[in-house]
Amino acid sequence: MGTSAKRGVLDQVTASVKSSQIWRSIFRHGYPDTPLNQSLIMMGNVFLHLHPVKVSRQAMRITYTWCLGGISFFLFLVLTITGVFLMFYYIPADQQAYGNIQTIQSAIAFGAITRNMHRWAAHLMVISVSLHMIRVFYHGAYKPPREFNWVVGVVLFLLTLLLSFTGYLLPWDQIGVLAIQVGSNMANYAPVIGDAVHRTLIGGLDQYPTQNTLIRFYTLHVLFLPLVAAVFMAVHFWRIRKDGGEAGPPPPSRSEVELNEAP
Amino acid sequence: MATTTSPSSAQKRYRTLAVVKQEAITRVEKQLEDSVFVWPHLLIREFLAAVLMSVMLTVVSLAINAPLEVRFNVNFPPPAVAKAPWYFLGLQELLHYFPPTLAGVLLPGFVLAGLAAVPYIDNNPSRAFNDRKLAIAIFTMFVVFFAIITVIGSFFRGGGWQWVWPWQGEFFNL
Missing domain, CATH: 1.20.5 (Single alpha-helices involved in coiled-coils or other helix-helix interfaces)
Structure with missing residues (x-):
């Protein structure tokens, strides 16, 4: 008796909340447990509409995609959130940067785990993006009509490496600075434009990274590269849908088809 | 494309109501996809x-x-070897064999351009593994080659980029 009375109150409250103007102004349709509402939510929600309403059962299997593209995107989100937290405490100045990292690591609440997550997620993202690319190649999923989305993917792969590379300098420890020195010295050897590229990267004529280098790498790392990557990701995800969804497992080969057609 | 005509004026006005692609039109002979x-x-x-x-x-x-190493100081003696981040150690290994213009600039540029051009080079329309033996063989060799030189650069190179065995010392940073 008591339970049913309580449920009655709960049901009444739920019903009145769901019929209120506030609720109905936010949610334009009912809970997505009917085919109509399952379609409406995918079409009406700005985040969900990057997905189609329906997907092929075969293409959705975990053992087909291994979720590698989704994991790469998720790691990008983790890196954005942990990165914002680190930005609260990090000053891109050659005299302060190293000390800031030490403070984050030892004196800030959740500082160490956040920095650790940022670092490990960055390495994982390089791995997951590479594996995603390898997976797509073996499934031949770059073939028409998906050629251009593969090219967008190659750009995203490069952006992932650049994001990781620019972040490497920021702690201003010995290995970071020397790794960037090795990397940016490479630019010197580019034909014709080598000197100019090196000067642009380092921010001057110095042999080692300086304050100029630090502020450049910082700005690229926290602002320019993530924005560019976000734009390319939007194009990448949208085109998956517009090019007919995931390619799905490869069809049978020519010889297998012939074998089946033979009497 | 569907159009409507304004009845009141002589001038025709068009509105796009929908664009229906050829393949989207339901055809009786087309099998229903197994979708969820x-x-x-x-x-x-x-x-x-x-x-x-x-x-x-x-x-x-x-x-x-x-990891957090000691603070960078230009006056400190440099470590035995300055290694790039691990994903560039394959390229750094190649620098050991080839001039920097080739290994450090032209080759990575060529690899990226080549990767981007894959869909336009590979004209084979089939996606079946058995029809793509050449493409798969070339790509597999490329991936294995890069994996091997990356592992060598990471764990088998020590001071002055000399060969070391992993048990002789660790010269690897994450």
């Missing part, structure tokens, strides 16, 4: 993958601290 709703079938998988990843990342981050 994204909500909940795909979204639950994406959600679980995200949860699993979060748990893994949290556990790893609780267990292992991100």
Whole structure:
């Protein structure tokens, strides 16, 4: 008796909340447990509409995609959130940067785990993006009509490496600075434009990274590269849908088809 | 494309109501695809993958601290070897064999351009493994080659980029 009375109150409250103007102004349709509402939510929600309403059962299997593209995107989100937290405490100045990292690591609440997550997620993202690319190649999923989305993917792969590379300098420890020195010295050897590229990267004529280098790498790392990557990701995800969804497992080969057609 | 005509004026006005692609039109002979709703079938998988990843990342981050070497000082003696981040150690290994213009600039540029051009070079329309033996063989050799030189650059190179065995010392940073 008591339970049913309580449920009655709960049901009444739920019903009145769901019929209120506030609720109905936010949610334009009912809970997505009917085919109509399952379609409406995918079409009406700005985040969900990057997905189609329906997907092929075969293409959705975990053992087909291994979720590698989704994991790469998720790691990008983790890196954005942990990165914002680190930005609260990090000053891109050659005299302060190293000390800031030490403070984050030892004196800030959740500082160490956040920095650790940022670092490990960055390495994982390089791995997951590479594996995603390898997976797509073996499934031949770059073939028409998906050629251009593969090219967008190659750009995203490069952006992932650049994001990781620019972040490497920021702690201003010995290995970071020397790794960037090795990397940016490479630019010197580019034909014709080598000197100019090196000067642009380092921010001057110095042999080692300086304050100029630090502020450049910082700005690229926290602002320019993530924005560019976000734009390319939007194009990448949208085109998956517009090019007919995931390619799905490869069809049978020519010889297998012939074998089946033979009497 | 459907059009409407304004009846009141002589001037025709057009509105795009819908663009229907050829392949989207239902044809009787076209087999119905075996498809499921994204909500909940795909979204639950994406959600679980995200949860699993979060748990893994949290556990790893609780267990292992991100490295932080000594503060950079231009007057300090440099370490035995300055290594790039691990994903560039394959290229750094190639620098050991080839001039920097080739190994450090032209080759990575060529690899990226080549990767981007893959769909336009590979004209084979079939996606079946048995029809793509050449493409798969070339790509596999490329991946294995880069994996091997990356591992060599990471664990088998020490001071002055001299060959070391992993048990002779660790010259690797994450």
